[in-house]
Amino acid sequence: MGTLYEDLVDYGGEVFGKEHIETLKECVQCGKCTGGCPSGRNTALRTRKLMQMALLDMREEIFNAPELWYCTTCFTCYERCPKGVKTTDIIRTIRNLAAKEGHMSVPHRMIGVYVLKTGHAVPIGPDQMKLREKVGLDSQPPTTQKYPEYLKEVQEIFRTTGYDAMIDFDWETMNLRGMAKGGKK
Amino acid sequence: MAESLGTYAYFLGCITPNRYPGIEAATKKIFKEFGIETKEMVGASCCPAPGVFGSFDLHTWLPVAARNLAIAEEMELEIYTTCNGCYGSLQEADHLMKKHPSVKEKVNKVLAKFGREYKGTTKVNHSIVILHDVIGLDRIKEKIKKPMDDVNVAVHYGCHFLKPSEVRGHGSSETPYILEDLVRATGAKEVDYKDKLMCCGAGGGNRTADSVQSLEWMRQKLVNAIMAGCDCMVHPCAFCHLQLDRGQAEMNKAFGTNFNFPILFATQFIGLAMGMSQEELGLDAQTTTMPEKLLK
Numbered sequence: 374m375g376t377l378y379e380d381l382v383d384y385g386g387e388v389f390g391k392e393h394i395e396t397l398k399e400c401v402q403c404g405k406c407t408g409g410c411p412s413g414r415n416t417a418l419r420t421r422k423l424m425q426m427a428l429l430d431m432r433e434e435i436f437n438a439p440e441l442w443y444c445t446t447c448f449t450c451y452e453r454c455p456k457g458v459k460t461t462d463i464i465r466t467i468r469n470l471a472a473k474e475g476h477m478s479v480p481h482r483m484i485g486v487y488v489l490k491t492g493h494a495v496p497i498g499p500d501q502m503k504l505r506e507k508v509g510l511d512s513q514p515p516t517t518q519k520y521p522e523y524l525k526e527v528q529e530i531f532r533t534t535g536y537d538a539m540i541d542f543d544w545e546t547m548n549l550r551g552m553a554k555g556g557k558k
Numbered sequence: 559m560a561e562s563l564g565t566y567a568y569f570l571g572c573i574t575p576n577r578y579p580g581i582e583a584a585t586k587k588i589f590k591e592f593g594i595e596t597k598e599m600v601g602a603s604c605c606p607a608p609g610v611f612g613s614f615d616l617h618t619w620l621p622v623a624a625r626n627l628a629i630a631e632e633m634e635l636e637i638y639t640t641c642n643g644c645y646g647s648l649q650e651a652d653h654l655m656k657k658h659p660s661v662k663e664k665v666n667k668v669l670a671k672f673g674r675e676y677k678g679t680t681k682v683n684h685s686i687v688i689l690h691d692v693i694g695l696d697r698i699k700e701k702i703k704k705p706m707d708d709v710n711v712a713v714h715y716g717c718h719f720l721k722p723s724e725v726r727g728h729g730s731s732e733t734p735y736i737l738e739d740l741v742r743a744t745g746a747k748e749v750d751y752k753d754k755l756m757c758c759g760a761g762g763g764n765r766t767a768d769s770v771q772s773l774e775w776m777r778q779k780l781v782n783a784i785m786a787g788c789d790c791m792v793h794p795c796a797f798c799h800l801q802l803d804r805g806q807a808e809m810n811k812a813f814g815t816n817f818n819f820p821i822l823f824a825t826q827f828i829g830l831a832m833g834m835s836q837e838e839l840g841l842d843a844q845t846t847t848m849p850e851k852l853l854k
Contacts, residue, residue: 388616390658411756412764415775443771446609446762448721449755452731461722468613477614480766484610488622492603494610495572495800501579508583508840514575515600523601526672527622533668534618 377432377470385466389459397463399456400424406450406460416443420450420460427467436471442478472539482540482549489537490547492517492527560593563692566683567635568596569626571644572604573796577804580840581640581796584825585685587834591701592693599629599637605647607797608718609762612647620661621668623651624676628669636681638688640823642795643761646718649682653725684719686794686824687728690736698743703833705745709790709851711827712783713737713748714802716795717757731755740824741792744831751786753779760801773809776801780819789851790820792827799823807845820846 374380378397385394406420407413413420418440426435435441444464451461471477484494491497493516502512517524531537543550566589574581586596603622604611611619627648630637639645655662656678666675689698720731728736732755738748759765759775780802783791791802803821810817822830826839830852836842 385616387664388620388654388661411753411759411775415771416768442613442762442767443764444762445717445757445759445764445772446612447717447757448731449717449757451722465609465612465616469616472614478767481610481614481763484607484763484766485614488604488606488611493572493576494604494607495576497576501576504840504843505575505579505582507843508579508838510575510579510583514570514582515598516570516575517601517603518576520601523603526601526625526674527603529671530621530625530668531618533671534615534621536615536618539615 376430377427377435378430380470381427381463381466384469385462389462393459394463394466396456396458397424397427400428400458401456403455405453405455409449409453411447411449412443412445416440418443420444420464423464423467424458424460427463435467436474436476441468441471477540479549485531485536485540486542486548489528489531489542492524560591562595563593565595565597565635566638566688567599567630567633569599569602569605569630569637569639569644569648571639571641571796573800574640578796578799578823578840578844580826580843581799581823584823584829584834584839585640587838588825588829588832589688591832592697594688594693597633597635599626599633602626602629605644607643608647608650609643613763619647620651620654621665623647624655624665625669625674627652627680627682628674628676630680631677636683638683638685640685640794640825641797642684642716642718643797645682645684650725652678652680652682684794686719686736686740689740689824689828695739695743698740698828702744702831704831704854706831706852707745709746710749710788711741711746712751712786712788712791713741713754714758714779714791714793714798715755716793716798717761719794737792737794737824740828744828749786749788751788752782758798758801760797760805765801769808770812772801773805773812776805777809777813777815777817780806780817784819789849790822790827792822792824794824796823803845818846820848820852
Protein backbone atom coordinates (compact mmCIF):
# COMPACT_ATOMS: atom_id res chain seq x y z
CA MET A 374 0.00 0.00 0.00
CA GLY A 375 1.35 3.38 -0.97
CA THR A 376 -0.04 6.78 -0.16
CA LEU A 377 -3.72 7.32 -0.99
CA TYR A 378 -2.66 9.38 -4.01
CA GLU A 379 -0.43 6.56 -5.29
CA ASP A 380 -3.16 3.98 -4.75
CA LEU A 381 -5.69 6.16 -6.59
CA VAL A 382 -3.34 6.57 -9.54
CA ASP A 383 -2.67 2.80 -9.61
CA TYR A 384 -6.26 1.58 -9.26
CA GLY A 385 -8.03 4.28 -11.26
CA GLY A 386 -5.15 4.48 -13.73
CA GLU A 387 -5.79 0.93 -14.92
CA VAL A 388 -9.21 2.05 -16.18
CA PHE A 389 -8.88 5.77 -16.94
CA GLY A 390 -5.13 5.98 -17.61
CA LYS A 391 -2.71 7.19 -14.92
CA GLU A 392 -2.53 10.75 -16.27
CA HIS A 393 -6.29 11.10 -15.75
CA ILE A 394 -6.07 10.49 -12.00
CA GLU A 395 -2.76 12.38 -11.70
CA THR A 396 -4.71 15.58 -12.46
CA LEU A 397 -5.48 15.54 -8.72
CA LYS A 398 -2.02 17.11 -8.24
CA GLU A 399 -3.19 20.16 -10.21
CA CYS A 400 -5.87 21.10 -7.66
CA VAL A 401 -5.34 24.68 -6.42
CA GLN A 402 -8.25 24.56 -3.95
CA CYS A 403 -10.17 27.31 -5.78
CA GLY A 404 -13.52 25.80 -4.76
CA LYS A 405 -15.31 26.06 -8.08
CA CYS A 406 -16.26 22.37 -7.70
CA THR A 407 -17.93 22.97 -4.36
CA GLY A 408 -19.58 26.17 -5.59
CA GLY A 409 -21.43 24.40 -8.38
CA CYS A 410 -22.14 21.14 -6.58
CA PRO A 411 -25.89 20.42 -6.42
CA SER A 412 -25.35 17.91 -3.64
CA GLY A 413 -23.32 20.34 -1.57
CA ARG A 414 -26.37 22.63 -1.33
CA ASN A 415 -28.16 20.00 0.70
CA THR A 416 -25.43 17.85 2.18
CA ALA A 417 -22.00 18.03 3.80
CA LEU A 418 -20.32 17.07 0.52
CA ARG A 419 -17.46 19.48 -0.15
CA THR A 420 -15.60 18.32 -3.24
CA ARG A 421 -12.71 20.73 -2.66
CA LYS A 422 -12.26 19.21 0.79
CA LEU A 423 -12.30 15.67 -0.60
CA MET A 424 -9.57 16.59 -3.10
CA GLN A 425 -7.43 18.10 -0.34
CA MET A 426 -8.02 15.13 1.98
CA ALA A 427 -6.91 12.78 -0.81
CA LEU A 428 -3.72 14.80 -1.36
CA LEU A 429 -3.02 14.92 2.38
CA ASP A 430 -3.27 11.11 2.56
CA MET A 431 -6.21 11.25 4.98
CA ARG A 432 -7.23 7.72 4.06
CA GLU A 433 -9.29 6.75 7.11
CA GLU A 434 -11.01 10.12 7.37
CA ILE A 435 -12.07 10.15 3.74
CA PHE A 436 -13.18 6.48 3.74
CA ASN A 437 -15.31 7.10 6.83
CA ALA A 438 -16.91 10.33 5.61
CA PRO A 439 -20.64 9.69 4.91
CA GLU A 440 -20.67 12.53 2.38
CA LEU A 441 -18.28 10.56 0.13
CA TRP A 442 -21.45 8.73 -0.96
CA TYR A 443 -23.57 11.87 -1.57
CA CYS A 444 -21.99 12.62 -4.97
CA THR A 445 -24.42 11.65 -7.75
CA THR A 446 -21.58 11.68 -10.31
CA CYS A 447 -23.34 14.53 -12.14
CA PHE A 448 -19.98 15.72 -13.54
CA THR A 449 -20.77 19.44 -13.04
CA CYS A 450 -17.49 20.01 -11.16
CA TYR A 451 -15.61 17.87 -13.68
CA GLU A 452 -16.84 20.09 -16.52
CA ARG A 453 -16.05 23.34 -14.74
CA CYS A 454 -12.70 22.68 -13.04
CA PRO A 455 -10.32 25.39 -14.35
CA LYS A 456 -7.33 23.13 -13.76
CA GLY A 457 -8.77 20.08 -15.49
CA VAL A 458 -8.88 17.94 -12.35
CA LYS A 459 -10.94 14.86 -13.18
CA THR A 460 -12.91 15.24 -9.96
CA THR A 461 -15.80 12.84 -10.54
CA ASP A 462 -13.55 10.00 -11.67
CA ILE A 463 -11.24 10.67 -8.72
CA ILE A 464 -14.25 10.47 -6.38
CA ARG A 465 -15.36 7.21 -8.01
CA THR A 466 -11.85 5.81 -7.53
CA ILE A 467 -11.75 6.91 -3.86
CA ARG A 468 -15.08 5.08 -3.42
CA ASN A 469 -13.61 1.97 -5.10
CA LEU A 470 -10.77 1.87 -2.58
CA ALA A 471 -13.16 2.55 0.31
CA ALA A 472 -15.45 -0.29 -0.84
CA LYS A 473 -12.47 -2.66 -1.13
CA GLU A 474 -11.66 -1.92 2.51
CA GLY A 475 -15.21 -2.75 3.59
CA HIS A 476 -16.79 0.71 3.58
CA MET A 477 -19.95 -0.23 1.71
CA SER A 478 -23.51 0.00 3.08
CA VAL A 479 -25.89 -2.96 3.01
CA PRO A 480 -28.31 -1.26 0.54
CA HIS A 481 -25.35 -0.58 -1.77
CA ARG A 482 -24.19 -4.19 -1.49
CA MET A 483 -27.73 -5.37 -2.23
CA ILE A 484 -27.54 -3.78 -5.70
CA GLY A 485 -24.74 -6.27 -6.40
CA VAL A 486 -26.96 -9.10 -5.10
CA TYR A 487 -29.70 -8.19 -7.61
CA VAL A 488 -27.18 -8.23 -10.47
CA LEU A 489 -25.72 -11.56 -9.31
CA LYS A 490 -29.22 -13.08 -9.16
CA THR A 491 -30.75 -11.62 -12.33
CA GLY A 492 -28.12 -9.65 -14.24
CA HIS A 493 -30.14 -6.50 -13.48
CA ALA A 494 -29.71 -3.88 -10.75
CA VAL A 495 -33.49 -3.42 -10.96
CA PRO A 496 -35.06 -6.83 -11.70
CA ILE A 497 -38.57 -7.44 -13.00
CA GLY A 498 -41.51 -8.72 -10.91
CA PRO A 499 -44.97 -10.13 -11.74
CA ASP A 500 -46.68 -6.70 -11.67
CA GLN A 501 -44.20 -5.24 -14.14
CA MET A 502 -44.68 -8.24 -16.45
CA LYS A 503 -48.38 -7.34 -16.62
CA LEU A 504 -47.46 -3.72 -17.31
CA ARG A 505 -45.34 -4.86 -20.24
CA GLU A 506 -48.16 -6.91 -21.70
CA LYS A 507 -50.52 -3.96 -21.31
CA VAL A 508 -48.39 -1.85 -23.66
CA GLY A 509 -48.05 -4.71 -26.15
CA LEU A 510 -44.61 -6.03 -25.18
CA ASP A 511 -43.51 -9.57 -24.28
CA SER A 512 -43.93 -10.19 -20.55
CA GLN A 513 -40.12 -10.43 -20.18
CA PRO A 514 -37.40 -8.76 -22.23
CA PRO A 515 -34.86 -11.20 -23.71
CA THR A 516 -32.15 -10.34 -21.19
CA THR A 517 -30.12 -12.19 -18.54
CA GLN A 518 -33.10 -12.44 -16.19
CA LYS A 519 -34.86 -14.66 -18.74
CA TYR A 520 -31.88 -16.79 -19.81
CA PRO A 521 -29.82 -18.52 -17.06
CA GLU A 522 -27.08 -19.40 -19.57
CA TYR A 523 -26.45 -15.70 -20.21
CA LEU A 524 -26.72 -14.79 -16.54
CA LYS A 525 -23.83 -17.20 -15.90
CA GLU A 526 -21.56 -15.00 -18.01
CA VAL A 527 -22.24 -11.98 -15.79
CA GLN A 528 -21.77 -14.10 -12.66
CA GLU A 529 -18.43 -15.28 -14.09
CA ILE A 530 -17.27 -11.67 -14.41
CA PHE A 531 -18.17 -10.96 -10.77
CA ARG A 532 -16.31 -14.08 -9.62
CA THR A 533 -13.26 -13.21 -11.68
CA THR A 534 -12.98 -9.67 -10.33
CA GLY A 535 -13.87 -10.70 -6.78
CA TYR A 536 -16.97 -8.50 -6.56
CA ASP A 537 -18.86 -11.40 -4.95
CA ALA A 538 -16.30 -11.61 -2.12
CA MET A 539 -16.19 -7.82 -1.76
CA ILE A 540 -19.89 -7.65 -0.89
CA ASP A 541 -19.74 -10.91 1.13
CA PHE A 542 -22.05 -12.74 -1.27
CA ASP A 543 -23.08 -16.27 -0.35
CA TRP A 544 -23.51 -18.46 -3.44
CA GLU A 545 -25.47 -21.04 -1.41
CA THR A 546 -28.27 -18.65 -0.45
CA MET A 547 -27.71 -16.20 -3.34
CA ASN A 548 -27.79 -13.38 -0.80
CA LEU A 549 -25.42 -11.46 1.44
CA ARG A 550 -23.95 -13.78 4.06
CA GLY A 551 -26.20 -13.86 7.12
CA MET A 552 -29.11 -12.25 5.27
CA ALA A 553 -30.79 -15.34 3.83
CA LYS A 554 -33.96 -14.75 5.78
CA GLY A 555 -34.07 -11.06 5.05
CA GLY A 556 -32.56 -10.14 8.40
CA LYS A 557 -30.51 -7.00 8.80
CA LYS A 558 -26.79 -7.26 8.90
CA MET B 559 -44.50 2.49 -45.26
CA ALA B 560 -41.83 4.90 -44.16
CA GLU B 561 -38.46 4.99 -45.92
CA SER B 562 -35.85 2.87 -44.11
CA LEU B 563 -33.57 4.92 -41.87
CA GLY B 564 -31.55 1.97 -40.59
CA THR B 565 -31.51 -0.86 -38.08
CA TYR B 566 -30.27 -0.56 -34.50
CA ALA B 567 -29.77 -2.82 -31.48
CA TYR B 568 -31.89 -1.48 -28.58
CA PHE B 569 -29.99 -1.74 -25.32
CA LEU B 570 -32.82 -1.89 -22.76
CA GLY B 571 -30.97 -1.80 -19.44
CA CYS B 572 -33.05 -2.25 -16.26
CA ILE B 573 -35.47 0.60 -15.49
CA THR B 574 -36.95 0.88 -18.99
CA PRO B 575 -38.07 -2.76 -19.45
CA ASN B 576 -38.56 -3.62 -15.77
CA ARG B 577 -40.24 -0.49 -14.36
CA TYR B 578 -41.35 1.77 -17.22
CA PRO B 579 -42.13 -0.45 -20.22
CA GLY B 580 -44.15 2.49 -21.59
CA ILE B 581 -40.83 4.13 -22.46
CA GLU B 582 -39.80 1.00 -24.39
CA ALA B 583 -43.16 0.74 -26.17
CA ALA B 584 -43.22 4.47 -27.05
CA THR B 585 -39.68 4.40 -28.45
CA LYS B 586 -40.20 1.25 -30.52
CA LYS B 587 -43.51 2.56 -31.92
CA ILE B 588 -42.16 5.94 -32.89
CA PHE B 589 -38.98 4.55 -34.38
CA LYS B 590 -40.99 2.07 -36.45
CA GLU B 591 -43.22 4.90 -37.65
CA PHE B 592 -40.14 6.75 -38.89
CA GLY B 593 -38.50 3.71 -40.53
CA ILE B 594 -35.98 2.82 -37.83
CA GLU B 595 -35.89 -0.92 -37.28
CA THR B 596 -35.18 -2.17 -33.76
CA LYS B 597 -33.50 -5.48 -32.89
CA GLU B 598 -33.48 -6.96 -29.39
CA MET B 599 -30.15 -7.66 -27.67
CA VAL B 600 -30.59 -11.24 -26.48
CA GLY B 601 -28.65 -11.95 -23.30
CA ALA B 602 -27.86 -8.33 -22.44
CA SER B 603 -27.66 -7.37 -18.74
CA CYS B 604 -27.56 -4.25 -16.60
CA CYS B 605 -25.28 -1.72 -18.37
CA PRO B 606 -24.03 -1.69 -15.39
CA ALA B 607 -24.98 1.62 -13.73
CA PRO B 608 -21.91 3.87 -14.16
CA GLY B 609 -22.26 5.92 -10.99
CA VAL B 610 -23.12 2.88 -8.89
CA PHE B 611 -20.88 0.07 -10.17
CA GLY B 612 -18.29 2.63 -11.21
CA SER B 613 -18.26 3.75 -7.59
CA PHE B 614 -17.90 0.27 -6.11
CA ASP B 615 -15.55 -1.39 -8.55
CA LEU B 616 -14.49 0.04 -11.89
CA HIS B 617 -12.74 -3.24 -12.69
CA THR B 618 -16.10 -5.08 -12.55
CA TRP B 619 -18.09 -2.30 -14.20
CA LEU B 620 -15.90 -2.32 -17.31
CA PRO B 621 -16.09 -6.02 -18.36
CA VAL B 622 -19.86 -6.14 -17.76
CA ALA B 623 -20.27 -3.09 -20.02
CA ALA B 624 -17.85 -4.59 -22.56
CA ARG B 625 -19.88 -7.81 -22.65
CA ASN B 626 -22.98 -5.80 -23.58
CA LEU B 627 -21.04 -3.99 -26.30
CA ALA B 628 -19.78 -7.36 -27.60
CA ILE B 629 -23.38 -8.58 -28.02
CA ALA B 630 -24.16 -5.61 -30.30
CA GLU B 631 -20.91 -6.20 -32.18
CA GLU B 632 -21.94 -9.82 -32.81
CA MET B 633 -25.20 -8.41 -34.25
CA GLU B 634 -23.12 -6.01 -36.38
CA LEU B 635 -25.31 -3.11 -35.29
CA GLU B 636 -25.01 0.23 -33.56
CA ILE B 637 -26.77 0.60 -30.20
CA TYR B 638 -29.42 3.02 -29.01
CA THR B 639 -30.50 3.48 -25.40
CA THR B 640 -33.38 5.12 -23.52
CA CYS B 641 -31.48 5.77 -20.31
CA ASN B 642 -28.63 8.17 -19.63
CA GLY B 643 -27.11 5.61 -17.27
CA CYS B 644 -26.94 2.97 -20.00
CA TYR B 645 -25.77 5.53 -22.54
CA GLY B 646 -23.14 6.88 -20.17
CA SER B 647 -21.91 3.48 -19.08
CA LEU B 648 -21.63 1.87 -22.50
CA GLN B 649 -20.27 4.92 -24.28
CA GLU B 650 -17.67 5.56 -21.58
CA ALA B 651 -16.58 1.89 -21.58
CA ASP B 652 -16.28 1.97 -25.38
CA HIS B 653 -14.28 5.22 -25.18
CA LEU B 654 -11.86 3.94 -22.53
CA MET B 655 -11.16 0.66 -24.30
CA LYS B 656 -10.58 2.44 -27.60
CA LYS B 657 -8.26 4.94 -25.93
CA HIS B 658 -6.26 2.41 -23.90
CA PRO B 659 -5.37 -0.86 -25.70
CA SER B 660 -4.03 -2.31 -22.42
CA VAL B 661 -7.44 -1.79 -20.80
CA LYS B 662 -9.15 -3.52 -23.73
CA GLU B 663 -6.72 -6.43 -23.54
CA LYS B 664 -7.35 -6.94 -19.84
CA VAL B 665 -11.13 -6.84 -20.31
CA ASN B 666 -10.97 -9.32 -23.18
CA LYS B 667 -9.14 -11.82 -20.95
CA VAL B 668 -12.25 -11.81 -18.74
CA LEU B 669 -14.70 -12.05 -21.65
CA ALA B 670 -12.69 -14.92 -23.21
CA LYS B 671 -13.74 -17.12 -20.28
CA PHE B 672 -17.15 -17.45 -21.94
CA GLY B 673 -16.12 -16.99 -25.54
CA ARG B 674 -16.87 -13.31 -26.10
CA GLU B 675 -14.64 -10.51 -27.33
CA TYR B 676 -14.94 -6.73 -27.40
CA LYS B 677 -13.56 -5.48 -30.70
CA GLY B 678 -14.61 -1.83 -30.79
CA THR B 679 -16.85 -2.09 -33.84
CA THR B 680 -20.16 -0.77 -32.52
CA LYS B 681 -21.27 2.76 -31.66
CA VAL B 682 -23.38 3.80 -28.69
CA ASN B 683 -26.18 6.25 -29.52
CA HIS B 684 -28.86 7.83 -27.40
CA SER B 685 -32.43 7.54 -28.71
CA ILE B 686 -32.88 11.33 -28.64
CA VAL B 687 -29.87 11.73 -30.90
CA ILE B 688 -31.42 9.25 -33.36
CA LEU B 689 -34.57 11.38 -33.22
CA HIS B 690 -32.71 14.63 -33.68
CA ASP B 691 -29.97 13.68 -36.15
CA VAL B 692 -31.15 10.57 -38.03
CA ILE B 693 -34.91 11.09 -38.20
CA GLY B 694 -34.59 14.85 -38.01
CA LEU B 695 -36.89 17.66 -36.96
CA ASP B 696 -38.57 18.03 -40.37
CA ARG B 697 -39.78 14.43 -40.45
CA ILE B 698 -40.99 14.73 -36.87
CA LYS B 699 -42.92 17.93 -37.61
CA GLU B 700 -44.67 16.21 -40.53
CA LYS B 701 -46.06 13.53 -38.20
CA ILE B 702 -47.43 15.86 -35.52
CA LYS B 703 -51.20 15.38 -35.41
CA LYS B 704 -51.94 17.04 -32.09
CA PRO B 705 -49.65 20.09 -31.80
CA MET B 706 -48.71 20.92 -28.21
CA ASP B 707 -49.30 24.62 -28.91
CA ASP B 708 -50.32 25.77 -25.46
CA VAL B 709 -48.04 23.47 -23.47
CA ASN B 710 -45.09 24.85 -21.48
CA VAL B 711 -42.34 22.27 -21.09
CA ALA B 712 -39.51 22.07 -18.56
CA VAL B 713 -36.66 20.22 -20.22
CA HIS B 714 -34.60 18.04 -17.89
CA TYR B 715 -31.42 16.53 -19.33
CA GLY B 716 -30.15 14.43 -16.48
CA CYS B 717 -26.37 14.24 -16.31
CA HIS B 718 -24.76 11.48 -18.29
CA PHE B 719 -26.26 12.42 -21.64
CA LEU B 720 -24.23 15.65 -21.71
CA LYS B 721 -21.34 15.02 -19.35
CA PRO B 722 -18.44 14.51 -19.47
CA SER B 723 -18.74 16.55 -22.67
CA GLU B 724 -15.25 15.51 -23.84
CA VAL B 725 -16.62 11.95 -24.20
CA ARG B 726 -20.28 12.58 -25.03
CA GLY B 727 -19.62 14.98 -27.87
CA HIS B 728 -22.88 16.97 -27.80
CA GLY B 729 -21.20 20.35 -27.46
CA SER B 730 -21.05 22.39 -24.27
CA SER B 731 -22.87 20.81 -21.36
CA GLU B 732 -23.94 24.32 -20.29
CA THR B 733 -25.75 25.17 -23.54
CA PRO B 734 -27.51 22.04 -24.81
CA TYR B 735 -30.07 22.12 -27.62
CA ILE B 736 -31.19 18.62 -28.64
CA LEU B 737 -34.14 18.17 -26.26
CA GLU B 738 -35.21 21.78 -26.72
CA ASP B 739 -35.36 21.27 -30.49
CA LEU B 740 -37.40 18.07 -30.10
CA VAL B 741 -39.86 19.71 -27.71
CA ARG B 742 -40.32 22.71 -30.03
CA ALA B 743 -40.91 20.37 -32.99
CA THR B 744 -44.18 19.31 -31.33
CA GLY B 745 -45.33 22.94 -31.17
CA ALA B 746 -44.75 23.17 -27.41
CA LYS B 747 -42.92 26.01 -25.73
CA GLU B 748 -39.63 25.15 -24.02
CA VAL B 749 -39.45 27.25 -20.87
CA ASP B 750 -36.23 28.09 -19.05
CA TYR B 751 -36.26 27.60 -15.29
CA LYS B 752 -33.90 27.91 -12.35
CA ASP B 753 -31.28 25.16 -12.25
CA LYS B 754 -32.58 23.60 -15.45
CA LEU B 755 -29.36 21.63 -15.87
CA MET B 756 -29.33 20.32 -12.32
CA CYS B 757 -29.21 16.57 -11.67
CA CYS B 758 -32.38 14.72 -10.52
CA GLY B 759 -30.56 13.68 -7.35
CA ALA B 760 -30.70 9.92 -7.85
CA GLY B 761 -27.39 8.98 -9.47
CA GLY B 762 -24.15 7.59 -8.12
CA GLY B 763 -25.92 5.53 -5.47
CA ASN B 764 -27.18 8.72 -3.77
CA ARG B 765 -30.83 7.63 -3.91
CA THR B 766 -29.81 4.40 -2.20
CA ALA B 767 -27.42 6.12 0.23
CA ASP B 768 -29.97 8.63 1.54
CA SER B 769 -33.38 8.67 -0.09
CA VAL B 770 -34.91 11.61 1.81
CA GLN B 771 -31.98 13.90 0.97
CA SER B 772 -32.13 12.73 -2.65
CA LEU B 773 -35.89 13.48 -2.77
CA GLU B 774 -35.43 16.98 -1.31
CA TRP B 775 -32.97 17.70 -4.11
CA MET B 776 -35.58 16.62 -6.66
CA ARG B 777 -38.30 18.61 -4.88
CA GLN B 778 -36.31 21.79 -5.41
CA LYS B 779 -36.04 21.05 -9.12
CA LEU B 780 -39.79 20.42 -9.47
CA VAL B 781 -40.64 23.61 -7.56
CA ASN B 782 -38.41 25.59 -9.92
CA ALA B 783 -40.19 24.17 -12.97
CA ILE B 784 -43.64 24.78 -11.48
CA MET B 785 -42.73 28.37 -10.54
CA ALA B 786 -41.66 29.02 -14.14
CA GLY B 787 -45.17 28.06 -15.27
CA CYS B 788 -44.32 24.68 -16.75
CA ASP B 789 -47.04 22.11 -17.36
CA CYS B 790 -44.78 19.06 -17.45
CA MET B 791 -41.18 17.85 -17.55
CA VAL B 792 -39.67 16.09 -20.58
CA HIS B 793 -36.40 14.16 -20.24
CA PRO B 794 -34.25 11.48 -21.94
CA CYS B 795 -33.47 9.13 -19.02
CA ALA B 796 -35.32 6.13 -17.57
CA PHE B 797 -33.42 6.43 -14.30
CA CYS B 798 -34.36 10.11 -13.93
CA HIS B 799 -37.93 9.01 -14.76
CA LEU B 800 -37.92 6.63 -11.79
CA GLN B 801 -36.72 9.38 -9.47
CA LEU B 802 -38.93 12.16 -10.89
CA ASP B 803 -42.11 10.10 -11.27
CA ARG B 804 -42.16 7.44 -8.56
CA GLY B 805 -40.08 9.74 -6.39
CA GLN B 806 -43.02 12.17 -6.20
CA ALA B 807 -45.09 9.55 -4.33
CA GLU B 808 -42.15 8.87 -2.00
CA MET B 809 -41.61 12.59 -1.54
CA ASN B 810 -45.27 13.26 -0.78
CA LYS B 811 -45.08 10.56 1.89
CA ALA B 812 -41.78 11.79 3.35
CA PHE B 813 -42.62 15.50 3.39
CA GLY B 814 -46.44 15.52 3.56
CA THR B 815 -46.66 17.31 0.20
CA ASN B 816 -49.14 16.75 -2.62
CA PHE B 817 -47.11 16.97 -5.83
CA ASN B 818 -48.42 15.55 -9.10
CA PHE B 819 -46.20 17.13 -11.75
CA PRO B 820 -46.36 15.21 -15.06
CA ILE B 821 -43.12 13.47 -16.08
CA LEU B 822 -42.64 12.22 -19.64
CA PHE B 823 -39.78 10.52 -21.44
CA ALA B 824 -39.05 12.33 -24.74
CA THR B 825 -40.61 9.63 -26.95
CA GLN B 826 -43.73 9.54 -24.77
CA PHE B 827 -44.17 13.29 -25.21
CA ILE B 828 -43.60 13.12 -28.97
CA GLY B 829 -45.91 10.07 -29.12
CA LEU B 830 -48.78 12.07 -27.60
CA ALA B 831 -48.20 14.83 -30.16
CA MET B 832 -48.23 12.21 -32.93
CA GLY B 833 -51.70 11.19 -31.79
CA MET B 834 -50.87 8.07 -29.79
CA SER B 835 -52.95 7.39 -26.67
CA GLN B 836 -51.56 7.64 -23.15
CA GLU B 837 -52.42 3.93 -22.72
CA GLU B 838 -50.24 2.92 -25.68
CA LEU B 839 -47.39 4.98 -24.21
CA GLY B 840 -47.79 3.61 -20.69
CA LEU B 841 -48.48 7.08 -19.29
CA ASP B 842 -51.68 5.91 -17.57
CA ALA B 843 -49.67 3.36 -15.55
CA GLN B 844 -47.21 5.69 -13.83
CA THR B 845 -47.35 7.72 -10.62
CA THR B 846 -47.87 11.19 -12.05
CA THR B 847 -51.01 11.75 -14.11
CA MET B 848 -51.30 13.55 -17.43
CA PRO B 849 -53.45 16.71 -17.53
CA GLU B 850 -56.16 17.19 -20.20
CA LYS B 851 -53.96 19.80 -21.85
CA LEU B 852 -51.53 17.06 -22.92
CA LEU B 853 -54.19 14.57 -23.98
CA LYS B 854 -56.63 16.72 -25.97
